[in-house]
Amino acid sequence: MSASVFDKATTEFIEWLQNNGVKISPKVKIEDLRSQNQGRGLVATEDIEEEETLFTLPENTLLSIRNNSLLSQKPHLREKLEALTSWESLIVILLYEVYAISDSKWKQYFEVLPIRDSANYKSDQLMFWSEEELALLKPSLIVERIGRESAEDMYNKLFPGLVVEELGINELKDVTLEQYHSVASLIMSYSFDVFDVLKNPENEQNSDASDSDENDDEDDEDRELIKAMVPLADTLNADTKLHNASLTPSGSDLRMVAIKNIKKGGQIYNTYSDHPNSEILRRYGYIESDGSKYDFGEVPLRIIKNHFTQKMGLSSDSFDRVTTVLKKIAEEGGAEDHQNIVLDSYDCFKDYEVIIELTFIIQVLSLLSSINQKYLLHQMNEDELYSTIFLVYKKCYKLIESGKLTNSFISNYRQILESRMEEYTSDVINTASDKVNSSRHSMSRIVLRSEYISLKNCLEVGKVFNNEFGKFKFIAEEKATQDIIKKRFSDSDGSSKKISKKH
Numbered sequence: 001m002s003a004s005v006f007d008k009a010t011t012e013f014i015e016w017l018q019n020n021g022v023k024i025s026p027k028v029k030i031e032d033l034r035s036q037n038q039g040r041g042l043v044a045t046e047d048i049e050e051e052e053t054l055f056t057l058p059e060n061t062l063l064s065i066r067n068n069s070l071l072s073q074k075p076h077l078r079e080k081l082e083a084l085t086s087w088e089s090l091i092v093i094l095l096y097e098v099y100a101i102s103d104s105k106w107k108q109y110f111e112v113l114p115i116r117d118s119a120n121y122k123s124d125q126l127m128f129w130s131e132e133e134l135a136l137l138k139p140s141l142i143v144e145r146i147g148r149e150s151a152e153d154m155y156n157k158l159f160p161g162l163v164v165e166e167l168g169i170n171e172l173k174d175v176t177l178e179q180y181h182s183v184a185s186l187i188m189s190y191s192f193d194v195f196d197v198l199k200n201p202e203n204e205q206n207s208d209a210s211d212s213d214e215n216d217d218e219d220d221e222d223r224e225l226i227k228a229m230v231p232l233a234d235t236l237n238a239d240t241k242l243h244n245a246s247l248t249p250s251g252s253d254l255r256m257v258a259i260k261n262i263k264k265g266g267q268i269y270n271t272y273s274d275h276p277n278s279e280i281l282r283r284y285g286y287i288e289s290d291g292s293k294y295d296f297g298e299v300p301l302r303i304i305k306n307h308f309t310q311k312m313g314l315s316s317d318s319f320d321r322v323t324t325v326l327k328k329i330a331e332e333g334g335a336e337d338h339q340n341i342v343l344d345s346y347d348c349f350k351d352y353e354v355i356i357e358l359t360f361i362i363q364v365l366s367l368l369s370s371i372n373q374k375y376l377l378h379q380m381n382e383d384e385l386y387s388t389i390f391l392v393y394k395k396c397y398k399l400i401e402s403g404k405l406t407n408s409f410i411s412n413y414r415q416i417l418e419s420r421m422e423e424y425t426s427d428v429i430n431t432a433s434d435k436v437n438s439s440r441h442s443m444s445r446i447v448l449r450s451e452y453i454s455l456k457n458c459l460e461v462g463k464v465f466n467n468e469f470g471k472f473k474f475i476a477e478e479k480a481t482q483d484i485i486k487k488r489f490s491d492s493d494g495s496s497k498k499i500s501k502k503h
């Protein structure tokens, strides 16, 4: 699309908005931001004050299960469509609107979307990356969450089986996997979750923007929220640090409101929720070159296992038995009493915070490794192992609750983070943000750098373990293990119980 064709599509879209009752402040305009690889965006043409309304959208401009040509033309399908998840129904509705009819009410809107303009919009969501390109993202765990399989399962469920045979929408009998992917990824990166005002007229609109996931397992029982395409609101780009406007309810309308003062010439930014760069890339196909505010790196359980088996003397079998018991303790105790601390991976945030499960599991394994030096875990039967781990679990819970950790915890924690960081190559670590472009190669490096920096920040234990809940004290190992050893392994006269000591 040449500049004039691109501009013409923008002009016709603005006319369409006005003809459909959308009120736009004279202080904003849609701008061509292709030179910054941002497609279209909204910018301020005057200084804007916090709380000013930038535009108001009447409910009938939204494209959703409440508003679409499919149900206007085939109202008998309502119940069956409502029985689908809101993901599935919006996919069918949008495919019908875009491909099956020529006179859609939203025609001018579609012309400014990637689905109609592949020349200006390249789909960089991870779903569209080849295996070689995905390899650029190693060792990020994001490559394990692309969800291609579940997306294809949904395609196979819908086409042609459900859509043609059950719903009888013959117009969609030839939908290809490619068309399905482009509509599904459009929904992933452009849709909003809004209150279903027709079903719940007393409810105000919800402002959750674009935080939907093609693979979310939804419970649509009461259908209070529905997925919708929201023209113009979805023209806003996003930035976790520059977020300055939000979509808010206003009766049955939606209003985009400034949440900060915005200077003339500044871009209006929405937020697509608290995602790190890896997830922004997966869902939306771009990255924040200087990192997302919500960046984190991840420590896979595999790294923790390697550490405790290779450096702390636990056998691989003991480690697996310990994690099995820890899962069992969580299951039996109920989530409130005993949380599950055995996760596939553990988040370490850029802002010097790690999830509590990471602290907890490393502390548990640290104490168990100390105990294992005297009383071999692999010689214990199931019951003995269970009760030992249970005591250690309880002890660690109390320690953490009272702001204490052991010295071996801190050394293990450091080494585990360092082992994970070693998986990142030095060229990634040294990527300069001013050299960033929108190539997949460049974006991969930024994602990896975001993760690496987050892990590195979490090595600053003085900050990580000195947070809003207070400063952790580090105590000697023996102080923490002596009670357990007394309770578990010694009779009152000091002789050892059933379990044999290591010689």
Ligand SMILES: C[S@@+](CC[C@H](N)C(=O)[O-])C[C@H]1O[C@@H](n2cnc3c(N)ncnc32)[C@H](O)[C@@H]1O
Pocket (backbone or CB within 6 Å): 037, 038, 039, 040, 041, 112, 113, 114, 189, 190, 210, 233, 234, 235, 236, 237, 238, 239, 283, 284, 285, 286, 287
């Ligand atoms: C809801 S749309 C925003 C409008 C979009 N720029 C357009 O022209 O249609 C979301 C898409 O915009 C792009 N985008 C949003 N925020 C961006 C940013 N900060 N930098 C680069 N691209 C961004 C991404 O392609 C994303 O998938």
